[in-house]
Amino acid sequence: MHGPSFMKSLFHGVVAEGTIFPYPEPTQSEGDNLHIMMDSVRKFFAANVDSRKIDRDAVLPDDVLRGLKELGLFGLVVPQEYGGVGLSATGYARLIEEVATLDASVAVTLGGHQSIGLKALLLFGTDEQKKKYLPRLATGEHVAAFALTEPGAGSDAAAIQTRAEETPEGDYLLNGSKIWITNGGLADVLTVFARTSSIEEGMKPRITAFLVERAWGVKSGPNEHKLGIRGSSTTEVSFDNVRVPKENVLGEVGRGFKVAMEVLNSGRLGLASGCVGSCKRLIKMAVERCHERKAFGRPIGEFGLIKDKIASMIAECFALESMTYLTTGLVDAKIEDYSIESAICKVYGSEALWRTVNDALQIAAGIGYMQEYPYERLLRDARINLIFEGTNEILRCFIALSGMQGPGKELVEVAKAIREPIKGFGLLSDFAIRKARSALGRERMTRAHPALSRESVILEQYAGDLARSVDKVMRKHGNQIHEMQFTQRRIADMAIDLYAVAACVARTTRAIERRGEEGARREIDLTSVVAAAAEERMKQIAQSFDRNDDELRKAIASKSYADGGYPFDIL
Amino acid sequence: MKILVPLKRVSDPDNANKIKVGAGKVETTGLEWKPNPFDEYAVETALRLTENGTNAKARLGEVTVVTFGPKETETTLRAALATGADKAIRVDTTDDAIDGDLLARALKALVEREKPDLVLLGKQQVDGDANQVAQLLAEYLGWPQATFAGQITSEADKALLVSREVDGGSIKLRVTLPAVVSVDLRIVNAVGVTSMHTPPTHKYSDGVRFAALMAIMAAKKKSLTEVKLTDLSPDTALKIKYTGFDLPPARKAGVKIKTVAELVQKLKTEAKVL
Ligand SMILES: Cc1cc2nc3c(=O)[nH]c(=O)nc-3n(C[C@H](O)[C@H](O)[C@H](O)COP(=O)(O)OP(=O)(O)OC[C@H]3O[C@@H](n4cnc5c(N)ncnc54)[C@H](O)[C@@H]3O)c2cc1C
Numbered sequence: 001m002h003g004p005s006f007m008k009s010l011f012h013g014v015v016a017e018g019t020i021f022p023y024p025e026p027t028q029s030e031g032d033n034l035h036i037m038m039d040s041v042r043k044f045f046a047a048n049v050d051s052r053k054i055d056r057d058a059v060l061p062d063d064v065l066r067g068l069k070e071l072g073l074f075g076l077v078v079p080q081e082y083g084g085v086g087l088s089a090t091g092y093a094r095l096i097e098e099v100a101t102l103d104a105s106v107a108v109t110l111g112g113h114q115s116i117g118l119k120a121l122l123l124f125g126t127d128e129q130k131k132k133y134l135p136r137l138a139t140g141e142h143v144a145a146f147a148l149t150e151p152g153a154g155s156d157a158a159a160i161q162t163r164a165e166e167t168p169e170g171d172y173l174l175n176g177s178k179i180w181i182t183n184g185g186l187a188d189v190l191t192v193f194a195r196t197s198s199i200e201e202g203m204k205p206r207i208t209a210f211l212v213e214r215a216w217g218v219k220s221g222p223n224e225h226k227l228g229i230r231g232s233s234t235t236e237v238s239f240d241n242v243r244v245p246k247e248n249v250l251g252e253v254g255r256g257f258k259v260a261m262e263v264l265n266s267g268r269l270g271l272a273s274g275c276v277g278s279c280k281r282l283i284k285m286a287v288e289r290c291h292e293r294k295a296f297g298r299p300i301g302e303f304g305l306i307k308d309k310i311a312s313m314i315a316e317c318f319a320l321e322s323m324t325y326l327t328t329g330l331v332d333a334k335i336e337d338y339s340i341e342s343a344i345c346k347v348y349g350s351e352a353l354w355r356t357v358n359d360a361l362q363i364a365a366g367i368g369y370m371q372e373y374p375y376e377r378l379l380r381d382a383r384i385n386l387i388f389e390g391t392n393e394i395l396r397c398f399i400a401l402s403g404m405q406g407p408g409k410e411l412v413e414v415a416k417a418i419r420e421p422i423k424g425f426g427l428l429s430d431f432a433i434r435k436a437r438s439a440l441g442r443e444r445m446t447r448a449h450p451a452l453s454r455e456s457v458i459l460e461q462y463a464g465d466l467a468r469s470v471d472k473v474m475r476k477h478g479n480q481i482h483e484m485q486f487t488q489r490r491i492a493d494m495a496i497d498l499y500a501v502a503a504c505v506a507r508t509t510r511a512i513e514r515r516g517e518e519g520a521r522r523e524i525d526l527t528s529v530v531a532a533a534a535e536e537r538m539k540q541i542a543q544s545f546d547r548n549d550d551e552l553r554k555a556i557a558s559k560s561y562a563d564g565g566y567p568f569d570i571l
Numbered sequence: 572m573k574i575l576v577p578l579k580r581v582s583d584p585d586n587a588n589k590i591k592v593g594a595g596k597v598e599t600t601g602l603e604w605k606p607n608p609f610d611e612y613a614v615e616t617a618l619r620l621t622e623n624g625t626n627a628k629a630r631l632g633e634v635t636v637v638t639f640g641p642k643e644t645e646t647t648l649r650a651a652l653a654t655g656a657d658k659a660i661r662v663d664t665t666d667d668a669i670d671g672d673l674l675a676r677a678l679k680a681l682v683e684r685e686k687p688d689l690v691l692l693g694k695q696q697v698d699g700d701a702n703q704v705a706q707l708l709a710e711y712l713g714w715p716q717a718t719f720a721g722q723i724t725s726e727a728d729k730a731l732l733v734s735r736e737v738d739g740g741s742i743k744l745r746v747t748l749p750a751v752v753s754v755d756l757r758i759v760n761a762v763g764v765t766s767m768h769t770p771p772t773h774k775y776s777d778g779v780r781f782a783a784l785m786a787i788m789a790a791k792k793k794s795l796t797e798v799k800l801t802d803l804s805p806d807t808a809l810k811i812k813y814t815g816f817d818l819p820p821a822r823k824a825g826v827k828i829k830t831v832a833e834l835v836q837k838l839k840t841e842a843k844v845l
């Protein structure tokens with residue numbers, strides 16, 4: 001499928017309906033297979049996986065790992081011709097959802113392997129590279145990892161210092177170290193990002209992706225002690241003159257940053273679907289608690305403030321699920337650019353899960369706080385999602401800047417703009433022109449079911465508001481926009497809410513077409529709640545573009561930096 | 572040995588609260604489905620009888636699974652194929668159009684076509700709980716039967732030594748093949764089944780096996796044929812007629828009792844059992 005991404009169009013006020021209607025769904029045959037697969041997965045976990053013990057011992061026992069491999073969970077995205085299961089993006093996401101429902105440490109281990117670890121090989125590898133590596137990665141005989149982050153380069157991934165020096169023979173010598181690498185202690189094959197140019201001020205850093213075998217001399221440190229997902233292995237990985245043959249360059253030399261960004265774009269969808277799974281589990285636990293626990297002579301589920309929490313959990317889970325599987329559907333339909341959409345799913349998913357786990361623990365109250373019950377572990381496990389695969393702060397900036405950039409420009413440019421504010425953003429200047437041109441585009445939702453007309457109007461109205469706000473801030477601030485993170489956040493938050501509403505409307509339209517309005521009543525109700533909450537937030541945001549205390553808040557922060565903390569005391 | 576295993580999907584017992592009754596029928600839309608657990612035990616038993624447990628990949632017999640239902644029920648068959656069954660047959664019909672007797676008559680015709688040495692069934696369905704088909708089928712075929720098997724030892728694939736679970740203990744029967752056997756939960760214990768191919772020292776893991784994901788994809792290539800119910804039994808009249816369905820009454824809230832004396836008191840005055 002060609003054409004600009006749904007969200008990039010929306011930034012111009014154009015509702016690209018054709019992209020999101022009809023709401024995608026897996027084929028019958030893949031759906032059937034997924035049912036059978038999930039049944040196997042549940043049986044395996046019930047018999048073999050003790051999440052409490054895994055959390056306490058901070059390790060996945062060998063027999064669990066072996067069982068996961070035998071089950072085929074390491075080969076989900078590897079095509080069948082290479083011995084994998086060959087699931088679609090949607091199928092993969094759904095299966096990871098199921099695993100995340102059962103155990104987050106396992107989900108992260110599997111994600112480190114195939115959401116990101118071997119993804120560059122899948123996306124950019126040559127036939128020879130795939131033939132050589134994929135079969136053993138598919139069975140889990142080899143485990144993969146994705147090694148980008150370094151002590152001095154987390155969010156700012158382009159600042160990595162690991163060097164790959166070309167030898168006279170054309171091979172590379174790797175030197176440097178990576179930190180916090182998921183599967184660092186298990187991996188046999190690592191996707192490693194390193195500089196293939198010297199570090200000169202003002203020079204474009206050239207980064208290259210390599211497929212590196214541990215056997216060539218890669219060292220890893222001990223497992224880090226972590227807050228959550230404690231059964232996953234997170235270690236330092238270091239390279240001391242590790243020789244990598246030139247055949248193991250992934251993609252083009254010097255284009256490694258693009259490789260990393262593409263891998264993360266796709267990886268974020270697995271993260272989001274994992275959040276769907278965790279939310280569903282927590283909702284089930286909370287609902288059970290609502291029946292069980294009595295206070296003041298009544299089940300706590302009867303109290304309004306508890307019902308409100310449950311309703312929010314369900315509505316947010318519905319929005320997240322709708323967005324995530326809309327996006328995986330777009331990937332399966334081979335739409336080229338889904339980077340904003342997947343970033344939105346990651347941000348919304350990790351935050352919806354964080355709210356959900358917090359509310360579920362609150363409903364459980366005392367027992368929620370006790371280690372005897374799983375709530376506190378689920379809370380600890382959920383926290384990582386806001387941090388890795390791009391922090392939510394970075395992704396909000398990305399959503400806004402990338403959306404304002406318009407279709408067709410490379411993500412790399414956005415990162416560059418954040419890094420090099422002065423030179424970065426020539427591209428923004430023609431935004432106004434494109435905006436004017438796109439005014440001819442459609443701004444209406446025509447394919448939404450009439451039962452959802454109120455929600456469609458919210459979408460249309462605020463899509464217009466987003467486009468106008470973007471236009472205005474760009475006129476006003478020009479290239480300075482890259483320094484204006486408060487504004488970026490407003491834009492990103494509107495974009496996130498708009499995508500949520502669009503996904504719910506598309507999904508519910510499909511449900512109504514299938515089952516009639518009565519049959520789809522619950523989806524209609526949820527869409528209505530999602531849209532109303534989104535409208536509420538967007539209304540406030542739209543006003544705050546002009547009226548806000550951004551400068552005051554910045555000044556307060558700056559002063560406190562000078563003070564070294566909080567300046568007052570009542571004494 | 573050739574084994575035929577009839578199996579069926581049932582609505583997920585964990586979703587019992589979703590079941591609705593309307594217009595003299597159980598509403599099935601929106602329910603989630605699972606293989607009937609006792610049928611899964613029968614498939615597991617059949618697989619154990621036709622393999623060397625130390626190398627379960629090589630098949631040493633033939634297991635055919637059959638279900639009676641609409642197209643969607645093929646998922647249940649595919650799941651069984653994925654765990655190792657060799658071929659599958661779907662008899663096209665719906666739950667409303669069959670009862671235990673018609674099922675037994677149709678299975679008899681299928682047995683005559685497929686010529687298995689053994690028909691293995693779950694002792695009952697966890698939805699209808701009728702517990703009839705194995706017994707009726709054995710009668711119609713004129714074959715020996717052993718129901719509620721908790722343990723089976725194959726004697727050179729000529730006869731089976733079956734330990735039947737009955738109230739108060741177990742009964743051992745030797746049945747000569749061909750025969751009809753229905754199985755109970757204990758059959759899937761580590762040592763529930765002893766086949767001539769598996770060393771006696773081998774221990775299975777408890778419970779039924781589950782399919783590896785690659786095998787689930789590969790199972791698509793195994794044979795799954797469709798048969799019309801009338802091809803097996805031209806007479807599709809039912810012996811059982813349902814006249815109505817009611818949900819069980821909601822349970823009344825219980826009471827907490829503090830002392831034994833109070834318990835005795837309540838048993839006397841409220842429960843009136845003492
Ligand atoms: C358990 C775990 C597993 C991980 N697994 C992997 C892995 O497999 N592979 C891998 O390569 N990495 C991995 N990471 C690293 C992870 O991706 C990074 O931690 C993450 O990118 C953030 O980098 P940082 O921690 O250095 O934070 P920093 O970049 O130092 O950021 C600190 C804070 O500043 C904010 N910030 C930074 N820059 C900006 C900006 N321009 N504007 C606004 N705010 C900003 C951030 O949002 C954050 O709040 C893992 C981390 C953890 C904890």
